[in-house]
Amino acid sequence: MSAPKIAMLGLGSMNGAILAGLLSGGHPVEQVVATTRSASSAQAKAEQYGITVLAEESAEDANLQAVRGADVVVLGVKPHQIVDVCAQIKDALAPRAVVTSVAAAVTVKMMESALNPDQPVIRTMPNTPLSVGLGVVGLAAGTSTTPAQVQQVSELFAASGSVHVLPESQIDALTGVAGSGPAYAFYLAEHMAAAGVEMGLDPELAADLAAQTLYGAGRMLVQNRGSADAAQLRRNVTSPNGTTQRAIETFDDAGMAATIRAGAQASARRAAEITEQLSSRG
Ligand SMILES: NC(=O)C1=CN([C@@H]2O[C@H](COP(=O)(O)OP(=O)(O)OC[C@H]3O[C@@H](n4cnc5c(N)ncnc54)[C@H](O)[C@@H]3O)[C@@H](O)[C@H]2O)C=CC1
Ligand SMILES: O=C(O)[C@@H]1CCC=N1
Numbered sequence: 001m002s003a004p005k006i007a008m009l010g011l012g013s014m015n016g017a018i019l020a021g022l023l024s025g026g027h028p029v030e031q032v033v034a035t036t037r038s039a040s041s042a043q044a045k046a047e048q049y050g051i052t053v054l055a056e057e058s059a060e061d062a063n064l065q066a067v068r069g070a071d072v073v074v075l076g077v078k079p080h081q082i083v084d085v086c087a088q089i090k091d092a093l094a095p096r097a098v099v100t101s102v103a104a105a106v107t108v109k110m111m112e113s114a115l116n117p118d119q120p121v122i123r124t125m126p127n128t129p130l131s132v133g134l135g136v137v138g139l140a141a142g143t144s145t146t147p148a149q150v151q152q153v154s155e156l157f158a159a160s161g162s163v164h165v166l167p168e169s170q171i172d173a174l175t176g177v178a179g180s181g182p183a184y185a186f187y188l189a190e191h192m193a194a195a196g197v198e199m200g201l202d203p204e205l206a207a208d209l210a211a212q213t214l215y216g217a218g219r220m221l222v223q224n225r226g227s228a229d230a231a232q233l234r235r236n237v238t239s240p241n242g243t244t245q246r247a248i249e250t251f252d253d254a255g256m257a258a259t260i261r262a263g264a265q266a267s268a269r270r271a272a273e274i275t276e277q278l279s280s281r282g
Helices: 013-025 039-049 064-067 078-091 108-114 126-133 147-157 168-180 180-199 202-224 230-237 243-253 256-282
Strands: 007-010 032-036 052-055 072-075 098-101 119-125 134-143 162-167
Touching: 007 013, 007 064, 007 162, 013 039, 013 126, 013 147, 013 162, 032 039, 032 064, 039 119, 052 064, 064 072, 064 078, 072 078, 072 147, 078 108, 078 243, 078 256, 098 147, 108 119, 108 147, 119 147, 126 134, 134 147, 134 168, 134 230, 168 180, 180 256, 202 230, 243 256
Parallel strands: 007 032, 007 072, 032 052, 072 098, 098 119, 134 162
Antiparallel strands: 119 134
């Protein structure tokens, strides 16, 4: 069977990461068309990815042109724009086209209400490590979406990460852990490197040490799933009364464990808050 035709509306951080993963997984460039707001960005992205990119700035109907004949439409614009884009494209969509949103907080119901009846919809929450084949995607199906369509979209993502089909009620929690999660790891890297610089290391070296340490630790976490969990791997590094114990005690004394949980939960709560705000906008 030939690769599905994909239209990516909005090609910023998230859809760019998804596209990089798709193309590395062998999706043919002729089977992808994308849109951006500005003409300069469309040109830069077309050169970067080798796909057709249309700009709204150059052609008002760029999104309509992109979705005509598409099997899967991936909406990668900001949450407050999703419903307007759905309303804009609804009559240009093939009835089979699966409208897949990557936006935080925008519900299946909001999208279905803005599209024609029975248009298949999927709400996802991906993360940017999809760009390097190590992403996570949570996926919740709409009311008219068939299992075959869920499978089709899952397969597109599966080439670049792990896919989890979930009830929509769990998507915000997945956002708090995995959608926003790469930023927590990058934050840790920033401050590990800064500590190294404060202790006299060259900034480039400190950044390399932090990056490679997190990369190695991440691979260990994944490769040891089923035999050793994160807590066990941490204990394996922590010699009694040694250096790591002193660091972990410092984190514990500062309430870092509770702070990390509170941060992830705040991300999920913010998603619910944006849903409320978008709903009251009507
Ligand atoms: N950045 C991330 O790590 C994640 C982002 N998301 C979701 O992805 C969505 C996009 O976020 P980012 O990629 O971070 O934003 P971004 O600002 O990097 O990208 C947005 C893109 O949309 C384009 N755009 C704006 N209006 C448009 C229109 N009317 N038609 C076509 N293109 C248009 C812009 O030119 C830009 O390419 C958001 O809804 C966000 O919730 C979800 C998970 C993770
Ligand atoms: O910060 C945000 O709202 C988006 C959704 C998850 C990651 N980035």
